[in-house]
Amino acid sequence: MLPEQGMPDLVLPSPLMTCNHPLLTEKKIKLFVKRDDLIHPEISGNKYRKLKYNLEKIKLSNAETVITFGGAFSNHLHATAATCHYLGIQSVGIVRGEDTSSDNPTLQFCKQKGMVLHFIGRNEYRLKTDSDQVKNIIKQYPHPFILPEGGSNPEALVGVSEIWDELTQQLAQPADYIFCAAGTGATLAGLLKHAPEKTHVLGFSSLKSEHLKDEILRLTGEKTEKPFTFFNNYHFGGYAKTTTELLDFITALEAVSGIPMDYVYNGKAVFGMFDLIQKNFFPENSVIVWLHTGGLQGKKGMPYLKK
Ligand SMILES: Cc1ncc(COP(=O)(O)O)c(C=O)c1O
Structure with a gap:
């Protein structure tokens, strides 16, 4: 693979x-x-299982950035940040709610692994890629691969x-x-x-x-x-x-x-x-x-x- x-x-x-x-x-x-x-x-549990074939798709698409979504303690953001770090791919996390990263261990881990975090309000978050705010974030990254919430x-x-x-x-x-x-x-x-x-x-x-x-x-x-x-x-x-x-x-x-x-x-x-x-x-x-x-x-x- x-x-x-x-x-x-x-x-x-x-x-x-x-x-x-x-x-x-x-x-x-x-x-x-x-x-x-x-x-x-x-990269544990169902996160590995769910990422495995997405990674194949990401590599084949020559994407430069993986953009995904999650809550403040998301296992999915955690696993995606680690995986992209090991594979040398830029990762971006669009996070539900306000910026709590200064005392949140999950988000701190994501940052350490190089994930760029963008925080958006709950209503915008619910809209995902239909939100204008999300569209503007995505525009900042050339050749992105959009991985849905939970990698699902x-x-x-x-x-x-x-x-x-x-x-x-x-x-x-x-x-x-x-x-x-x-x-x-x-x-x-x-x-x-x-x-x-x-x-x-x-x-x-x-x-x-x-x-x-x-x-x-x-x-x-x-x-x-x-x-x-x-x-x-x-x-x-x-x-x-x-x-x-x-x-x-x-x-x-x-x-x-x-x-x-x-x-x-x-x-x-x-x-x-x-x-x-x-x-x-x-x-x-x-x-x-x-x-x-x-x-x-x-x-x-x-x-x-x-x-
Ligand atoms: C540890 C863990 N177990 C179970 C689930 C549920 O998986 P799914 O979203 O595929 O229903 C998740 C994520 O949502 C999870 O992080």
């Missing part, structure tokens, strides 16, 4: 580990964790689909269930589009949204008959919001399993899973895979999380 030149060493295939917990033993559930968080400390586009789905090839090698038989967290929905769409018939795909929304399930189905680009269940009731009040119950759950599970997780995405999805396991949603002897989508850098933003 073209862009590997310049890229740091990546842990691929990402390891598949067993998650141990007394509830899993009691309910006779086998839970594996696909540790995409271990792919690379700076058709190329992202292809990168995510490679998880299935790895799992086929790593698991003795297809999993009964696979689950992960959803933000834009592209990761789930990539999983769903290429899922083996036997595997039921479960999604957990990290934010309040009535439309995310439809968006995931739209992104798959086809009518899918594959088993897919989407849970909207484990977002804990909305994007990046937390409760003491969620934080306590994460701390306890990390201590028992040794698997770190973020509060914005994985923590909520895994909370939902454990709740469903407790409520006997899954038959005994089910084999479940948790796709760990990374995002651990975001933990540095913990003091800023909304309760």
Whole structure:
């Protein structure tokens, strides 16, 4: 693959580990964790998967600058800044909200990796490339490649689909269930589009949204008959919001399993899973895979999380 030149060493295939917990033993559930968080400390989780084929496109298009979008603690901005740094491409981040970069670890990291940051108001941000302000920013850079928020586009789905090839090698038989967290929905769409018939795909929304399930189905680009269940009731009040119950759950599970997780995405999805396991949603002897989508850098933003 073209862009590997310049890229740091990546842990691929990402390891598949067993998650141990007394509830899993009691309910006779086998839970594996696909540790995409271990792919690379700076380009981890679904960000690597979503960037991989975009990088090919960027190289082939001879773009001089990659322009993308994200919030103040965005895992996507973090991963894009690091990737462009390693590949020697200029990166530009259009950031939602006011300039908090002086005491924001994610944005400081982006700057260290050479990303130029532009801060825009929330209303303009919502319009993305339809905003006049965004258009004026883009005009400043010759030959830009515009990468959507979250890196979520058709190329992202292809990168995510490679998880299935790895799992086929790593698991003795297809999993009964696979689950992960959803933000834009592209990761789930990539999983769903290429899922083996036997595997039921479960999604957990990290934010309040009535439309995310439809968006995931739209992104798959086809009518899918594959088993897919989407849970909207484990977002804990909305994007990046937390409760003491969620934080306590994460701390306890990390201590028992040794698997770190973020509060914005994985923590909520895994909370939902454990709740469903407790409520006997899954038959005994089910084999479940948790796709760990990374995002651990975001933990540095913990003091800023909304309760
Ligand atoms: C760590 C992490 N997990 C999950 C997601 C959700 O992925 P997607 O936007 O593809 O739904 C994101 C980003 O949005 C993320 O940063």
